[in-house]
Amino acid sequence: MPACLGTTFRTGGGTEMQVSASWNRRLAIVAAAYLVVMAGSLADLSGPAAAQQSPTSSERIWTSLKGDVFGDRPILADTGLVRIEAPKRAQDAAVVPVDVYIDPAKAPDGVKSVTMIIDVNPSPVAATFQIGKEAGVTHLSTRVRVDDYSYLRAIAETQGGELHMSQTFVKASGGCSAPAVKNTDEALASMGRMKLRQFAPAAGETAGNAPELQLMIRHPNNSGLQRDPLTQYFIPAHFIQNFSISQGDRLILAMEGGISISEDPNFRFDFAPGAGSEIRVEATDTEGKVFRDQWPLEAAGL
């Protein structure tokens, strides 16, 4: 494991944007911290239990890594400002749906970013989402890989700089569903293809009642924790490390992420549409490939 983590968090090509480079450094720090914690938990656990994580061991990993992600800033728990939901048991370890809700009433100035953490994963910081000012994002769904029993956490940062956390415990999937790419040939063949779905506001007086966007990016989002069967070299991690989605010059949502996001990264969120302009997406992967696309804002229902 340690040997391959080095390649997982290597920086990509020299053409990367500055933000990506700093993100990679941050991931590297978190990964290093995680290794220390893992070594610790392996050392102080023995016997059959060592194989499986628990709420206690997940919490211990979190305690050790949170300083590397958030420094010594206080993190307020269960204030209701942010709420994370996931199935109690992961059905498919490679595709675990996660929903994050922000309560606008509790964050009158808005939320600047949401960081998603999966304590026990090799790359615990799944993603950080930056929310555009007045973008109106109050609900965000994505899909993640969950390697073992783990807390999933959402930490929201308000415009004022407060950190609020919500967490939910997910049991790993039973049986043979592994957090790996199912159809690697297909994933590589159609890599970079993007799809944007637009949903009109739900009928009736539902909370929020805003239109939604769903961004889908074809990509293996590969962990790199595997060897090439012919060369025996570790295949470098290959994943979407960031994307931004905007309307005109207005940022709606941006992400910096890693291998804990499922293959074919998929994000659905509500938003407050502005007038006119089309929706533009730009995404970059660890090989420095840039994927761009744009779609007209659908008038119908928006």
Add this chain to the structure above:
Amino acid sequence: MRTDLFRRRLVTGFACIGAGAAMPCCLPHQALAANHQNFALSEIADGVFAFRGKNELMTPGNEGAICNLGLVVGDEAAAVIDSGGSLVQARAFIAAISEVTPKPVRFLINTHMHPDHIFGNAAFRDIGATVIGHKNLPRALEARGAFYLRNYRSQLGEALMEGIEIVPPAQLVADRAEFDLGGRVLHLRAWKAAHTDNDLTVYDAATGTLFTGDLVFMEHLPTLDGSLLGWIRQMDALAAIDAQRVVPGHGPIAADWPEALEAQRRYFEVLAGDIRQAITEGRPLAETVKTAGRSEASNWALFDEYNERNATAAYAELEWE
């Protein structure tokens, strides 16, 4: 090989005395079988044997013996189709083989990556068998092997996991290949992504017996770990194979062909139909998987264990249509 460790018994009532004794070949093949505790090998066609797995999850109680396994005996050598879900099961299999043939097991053919089919690999490697698999099998095992070994520790227990290794194939099949057992040729065929992205079928031309691995499920709910669309798309080509009988990966060990495909074809249609409708209506994955395919519940064993997982994988795939 310490065959003396295993109690030897024949269902025909013949006693087999003495370790390593070769079995008489004059027994009518339907009656020839070998038992080791819960390991029963039945001869389903001339020189073709199968073990029937239980329709259960892998547990300490069933020793991981949940999928069907096969043995084909030629004039010179034998081939085994899948090694079982634990070394305990694989060793019982090897003991049972020695009761029905003295021929060496020259090949172990892995039909795909799943633990119930490959956890016994090391036992066959250790008796000199060459492991054969789909060209994608090494890659799939690299990506999953460590997870399987860790994840199944809690499910099967330490005792059964003892010594289990991920043994990748030494010989790969990219499209089609033939393996001669002496007067008997096995035809191997590699498929595009379906149940997994490394599915391999084995056809014994001498008897028209087709081992499908998990490309065919009967009774036990099919599990999706590759591509639903690929599976549906290739089912006609699978059905076109001129087989007398089929040994599915799970279910009865000798079934009519291609009728054996009907139940899973219907399940896939229902599942895909439900999910396509949800996607069109904009219903999210988390909500959809709770109901999709539900009308099939009473037709399958292990429906509750696997249906939501299948729906999750299918939703993520069908969303790209």
